[in-house]
Amino acid sequence: MEKFVELTHVSKDFDTKKGRFQALADVNLSIASGEFVTLIGHSGCGKSTLLNLIAGLLEASDGGLICNGREIDGPGPERGVVFQNHSLLPWMTCYGNVHLAVEKVFGAKENKARLKARSEAALNLVGLGHASHKHPNEISGGMKQRVGIARALAMEPKVLLMDEPFGALDALTRAHLQDELLRIVGETHSTVVMVTHDVDEAVLLSDRIVMMTNGPAATIGDIVKVGLERPRDRLALANDPRYHHYRTAVLEFLYQRQQRPAA
Template identity: 60%
Template structure:
């Protein structure tokens, strides 16, 4: 049994005049425990919709999504989502933003001391213990995303869902956070599903890259295994033949899809 199973999923919305607008059509994907999967495709291909379905923020029209055999039909702490917008509460400190999630998930299952240790452990994972008493307005965008990741990890989810979490950051900050995510994945061995527009990011981080066809009624066009050993170092990888081939494969798929859009216009 697959850890996460997306089985023949269709997602549609009611359009003008009662017409059905099909966003996703017959999406099938199995994700194994500990796997890092990136989903890539052109705008409008339903990437974020698919992530929201896995997160339980939307319900499938037909088909099913199962995590460890249990059907996903509502949000839950077993699926933590990190969005492009960090969504931190501005009046709370870094520590208290993470504490909010820990209190919600663990309640009375952990003592006050255990919860504090757990919060500090997760802040340490993203190298943010030094800023634990600062508020979001006092730290950079990259630091805010680190706190968002710490808050998500502190929920001890079965799967971490990342919706273009670095899309609004500058290139250098983005690179540092990519390295941080690789370090976290290596240390915890957790399951990650990430939406991205960035080909290099997908190849650098993922074990597999899921390439979506164009919308409407998008589906999975190709799935690429990224056979690059871990740990990965971005500098030597830039000339690594396996990395270059994987990058070319994704780019070719995306350019072919782009030509289909232009031909239809």
């Protein structure tokens, strides 16, 4: 499979009041086209830092990052980001929030009708065509997250980056959006990198689960390849021994890291 993202000996340091802090050290990772990868680990292990490096929101202190054959040297439309906080503009409608991103990426190349069609298609993809005229304060938390996902997908990114997008939602809404994400990824064949704290979410969604060691100087401790066929049904997986095998492998890694003091 074609590799869309490559990280080679990536490190990230921050200057703090107490001196230099190394968040990440010698991270090496390749992500293939169409692959769904989750990053998991204890708080402070650098998951979000790693995601922000791929997004181009942070610059690596050492090492190299490549996306689709080009060096990552800042944010770009080929990498769409969905944050834990939906980050919608409150004075704009759902349609307006999505359309703003579409105009930014495609405005110089396409006419108004095509831009409108792109925006509407993205909202329909996440099941929110009926709410396009509503403002963020008129919809639920789960719907806001779906608008955020629609906005990212409307840019037609080569890589979709998600930082715990469902972390603040209740269990039922979270399960619904996980299923929606599975459906969307199945339709778009998107390459996805997602940060999560939820082991079940990681196993349900992922092709590979990248498990981070504790910080400081966190790195990749191990990777679990999830050999579950797609499309995936959460109810069927509940009784699948392979699902429980992968879940146990991740939990054992996290438990061992919890018992081991940080270096």
